[in-house]
Amino acid sequence: MSRIGKLPVNLPAGVTISVGSDNVVKVKGPLGELSQKVDADIRVAVEGNVVQVTRPTDQPRHRSMHGLYRSLINNMVTGVSTGYTIKQEFVGVGYRVEAKGQILEMSLGYSHDIHFMLPDEIKAVTEAVKKGQAPVLCLTSYDKQLIGMVAAKLRSLRKPEPYKGKGIKFVGEQLRRKAGKSASAK
Helix, strand or coil, rough: CCCCCCCEECCCCCEEEECCCCHEEEEEEEEEEEEEEEECCCEEECCCCEEEEECCCCCHHHHHHHHHHHHHHEEEEEEEHHCCCEEEEEEEEEEEEECCCEEEEECCCCCCEEECCCCCEEEEEEECCCCCCEEEEEEECCCHHHHHHHHHHHHHCCCCCCCCCCCCEEECCCCCCCCCCCCCCC
């Protein structure tokens, strides 16, 4: 058995889960509602406040999907009950970010400002910038996949470079820094 797949998913208070036709799992909680289609071979059983995911055989295909779908269901349950938060730092001279509703207005060292439209499921807040610190953008959502994709797209606008560390990076991320040119010894 898969170590992750055989773990039960406990449902917190206020979260309901239903398995519909075509093996579609719907999770509803205080923050929102998510659904995920599960492969027809994988069985999802709900007993009280516990969700159990089982597989029919030990084929490699079934083993690989067993832990995957259990993790996806667990992420949905966690998302609709507590939600997910990703913080990103905008490191660089003149780099700034401002959230105006669902539109992010960013200045990233290009000749023009970048306007980025956020999906309705994601809320953005910019933290107050203190002198000498980089602006921080805080993204919050109940959908882990969506918030991860948006954070990756924002990061791709200006990836951190290895020499000065300028760019958009996750808070707490360790960058591999390179030494710059060194004076040649003659």
